[in-house]
Amino acid sequence: MAPKSKTTEKAVAAKKAVVKGIHGKKVTKVRTSTTFHRPNTLRLPRRPKYQRKSIPHAPRLDQYKVIIGPHSNESTMKKLEESNTIVFTVDIKANKRHIKDAFKSLYNVDVAKVTTLITPTGSKKAYIRLTSENDVLDVANRVGFI
Amino acid sequence: MPGVKAYTLREKSKADLEAQLVELKQELASLRAQKARGASATNLVRMHNVRKSIARVLTVINHQQRAQLRLFYKGKKYIPLDLRVKKTRAQRRQLTKHQKSLKTEKEKKKLTAFPQRKYALKA
Numbered sequence: 135m136a137p138k139s140k141t142t143e144k145a146v147a148a149k150k151a152v153v154k155g156i157h158g159k160k161v162t163k164v165r166t167s168t169t170f171h172r173p174n175t176l177r178l179p180r181r182p183k184y185q186r187k188s189i190p191h192a193p194r195l196d197q198y199k200v201i202i203g204p205h206s207n208e209s210t211m212k213k214l215e216e217s218n219t220i221v222f223t224v225d226i227k228a229n230k231r232h233i234k235d236a237f238k239s240l241y242n243v244d245v246a247k248v249t250t251l252i253t254p255t256g257s258k259k260a261y262i263r264l265t266s267e268n269d270v271l272d273v274a275n276r277v278g279f280i
Numbered sequence: 281m282p283g284v285k286a287y288t289l290r291e292k293s294k295a296d297l298e299a300q301l302v303e304l305k306q307e308l309a310s311l312r313a314q315k316a317r318g319a320s321a322t323n324l325v326r327m328h329n330v331r332k333s334i335a336r337v338l339t340v341i342n343h344q345q346r347a348q349l350r351l352f353y354k355g356k357k358y359i360p361l362d363l364r365v366k367k368t369r370a371q372r373r374q375l376t377k378h379q380k381s382l383k384t385e386k387e388k389k390k391l392t393a394f395p396q397r398k399y400a401l402k403a
Contacts, residue, residue, distance in 0.1 A: 184358035188349050189342070198305040203312035223316075240309070278313030 197236035200228040204279045205259055217263065218246075218270045220279070224260040226252065233260050241276060243268045283329035289340040297341050304334045 202223045210221040224233055230248040237245055244265040252258050264270055273279075284304075289297060311327045346363070353359045365372070383391070 185360045188360035188363050189345050198309060201309070203309070203316045206316055278310055278317065 195225065195227055195232060197239050200225050200232050200236040201240060202257075204274075204277055206279060213261065214270055214274060214279075218266065218268075219261050219263045220270055220274060220277070222260045222262060224250065224258045226256070226258045228258065228260075230260075233262065237262055241273055243273055283333040284336055286336050286340060289337060290343075292340075294341065294344065297337055297344075301334065301337045301341075304330055304337065308334065 202225060205221045205223045213219040213221060222233075222237075228236070230250060233248045233250070234245045237243070237248075244267070246263045246265045248263070249261045250258055251261075264273065284300070289300075292300070308327065308330045311323055311330060314323055315327070349360070350363060353363060
């Protein structure tokens, strides 16, 4: 019967493999390049058994840290009235995006653009220009500028 | 103006503490703006108190979080490194008390067979 002969063939082949071992024929890889490149190996993702730090730190540069306080002298007053710009002392590590977001969230105004400079004394000064619809003087009053 | 007291903070919930933190930070921001204009002595004193209050609130928040985490990790094998015992590096690598007290079978048998004898002289 057909199924029986198949099974006997299988059985014979299995027996041969057990007796002789499977590594009878040596198979050499075909190398098409003279350089050997490291084969891709298994790369497992990290699955830590415990957190190294128990409490992840709160964001270190939050809005209150970014904006330090208003900077006021005659030239800033001029900027306030003429260019709709308010001048603030700001944390050195803050960038323009930080400053924009912090100002928006703290004072609820739209910021057109921010220019920054680092003063010779080592602090950062930010010239925050508000969009034309906002009244700078109003914001300045709220801030405590004037 | 003395600022917040730690024992009153410890009863508060985390949400309360964080709200208080925001309040204090806003107060500090307004004080700083006033300073830019020209500070009076009382303002400067208040600034100092507010900064220390912020520190107190953060400390209490931290304490609460760590205490909860220690409960969570109690009895577990792997704990975060900052919750582990600090001691010194060398002490952490020493044998534990139990490990030092272990004896071989041979030694145990010797001790049972030949314990330290006590003798007394008849007066």
